[in-house]
Amino acid sequence: MTTALITGATAGIGAAFARRLAADGHDLVLVARDTKRLREQATELHDRHGIEAEVLTADLATDEGIEAVAARLSDLKNPVDLLVNNAGFGNKGRYLDVPMADELRMLKVHCEAVLRLTSAAAESMRTRGRGGIVNVSSVAAFVPRGTYGASKAWVVQFTQGAARDLAGSGVRLMVLCPGFVRTEFHARAGMGTDNIPNWMWLDADKLVATALTDLARGKTLSIPDPRYKALMGVVKVAPRSLLGGISSRTGRKYGPQ
Numbered sequence: 001m002t003t004a005l006i007t008g009a010t011a012g013i014g015a016a017f018a019r020r021l022a023a024d025g026h027d028l029v030l031v032a033r034d035t036k037r038l039r040e041q042a043t044e045l046h047d048r049h050g051i052e053a054e055v056l057t058a059d060l061a062t063d064e065g066i067e068a069v070a071a072r073l074s075d076l077k078n079p080v081d082l083l084v085n086n087a088g089f090g091n092k093g094r095y096l097d098v099p100m101a102d103e104l105r106m107l108k109v110h111c112e113a114v115l116r117l118t119s120a121a122a123e124s125m126r127t128r129g130r131g132g133i134v135n136v137s138s139v140a141a142f143v144p145r146g147t148y149g150a151s152k153a154w155v156v157q158f159t160q161g162a163a164r165d166l167a168g169s170g171v172r173l174m175v176l177c178p179g180f181v182r183t184e185f186h187a188r189a190g191m192g193t194d195n196i197p198n199w200m201w202l203d204a205d206k207l208v209a210t211a212l213t214d215l216a217r218g219k220t221l222s223i224p225d226p227r228y229k230a231l232m233g234v235v236k237v238a239p240r241s242l243l244g245g246i247s248s249r250t251g252r253k254y255g256p257q
C-alpha cells in the first residue's frame with residue numbers, strides 16, 4: 001500500500017486526484033484549510049474505496065501550515081510515496097488592483113509552500129530511493145498573465161530544474177500545466193467565465209488520469225489535452241505582444257470589487 005499527500009484536496013483538481021488515487025488503492029493524506037470538508041471527504045473515500053484517509057488541516061499561506069505539512073512529509077515511519085502540490089488560487093483583479101498582502105499570500109502558497117514541501121518530500125524520498133512529486137502549475141505559466149502566471153512560471157522552472165538535479169535518485173518530479181478546468185477556482189477569485197469558449201474547458205477527472213499516465217512515463221512536464229498541447233506549440237512562436245493581449249483578456253473578467 002502506498003500513500004499520497006494532496007494539498008488543496010477538498011475541491012476541483014485536488015479532489016479529482018484524491019478520488020482517482022483512492023480508487024487505485026492508495027492511502028491518502030488530505031490537506032486544506034476547511035477541517036469539516038476534509039473530514040467528510042476522508043470518510044467518503046474510506047467508505048467507498050476501503051483506503052485510509054488522514055486529515056491534515058493547514059493553511060499553506062502560513063509558516064505553521066507549511067511546517068505541519070513538511071513534518072508529515074519528513075516522517076520516515078509513515079512515508080509518503082506521492083506528493084501532489086496542488087493548492088492554489090487566483091486573486092480578484094489585475095496588477096495594482098490587488099492588495100500587496102494578497103500578492104504575497106499567493107507567492108507563499110504557489111512558490112514558498114511548493115519549494116518547502118517539495119524539498120521535505122524529496123529528501124525523504126531520496127533516502128528511500130523512490131517517490132513521485134507532481135507540482136500543479138498552469139498553461140498561464142507560458143503567457144504574460146499577471147502575477148498569477150508569473151508565480152506559475154516559477155513552478156515550471158523550479159520543478160523541471162529539480163527533476164534534472166534528482167535524475168537517477170529514484171525521485172520523479174513532474175509539473176502539471178492545465179488549461180481552464182471547471183472547479184471552484186474562478187468563483188473563488190470573483191472571475192466571470194462567460195468569455196471562455198466551451199472548447200477550452202477541461203474535465204478534472206480526465207486531466208488527472210492523463211497527468212498520472214504522464215508521471216508513470218517519466219515526463220517532467222505534462223500539458224494534458226491535445227488542444228492545449230497545440231495551443232502551447234503556437235505560443236512558443238507567437239509574438240509576446242500578441243500573446244499578452246489575448247491572454248490578459250481571456251477569462252479575466254472580474255465582478256464588482
Ligand SMILES: NC(=O)c1ccc[n+]([C@@H]2O[C@H](COP(=O)([O-])OP(=O)(O)OC[C@H]3O[C@@H](n4cnc5c(N)ncnc54)[C@H](OP(=O)(O)O)[C@@H]3O)[C@@H](O)[C@H]2O)c1
Nearest residue numbers: 008010011012013032033034060088138180181183184185
Ligand atoms: N481551474 C483552473 O482552470 C486551473 C487551471 C490551471 C491551473 N489551476 C491550478 O490548479 C490548482 C487547483 O485549483 P482548482 O481549480 O482545483 O481550485 P479550487 O477548486 O478552488 O480548489 C482549491 C483547493 O485549494 C485549497 N486551498 C486554497 N488555498 C489554500 C491554502 N492557503 N492552504 C491550503 N489549501 C488551500 C482549497 O481548500 P480550502 O479553501 O479548504 O483551503 C481547495 O481544496 C491551483 O494551483 C490552480 O492554480 C487551475
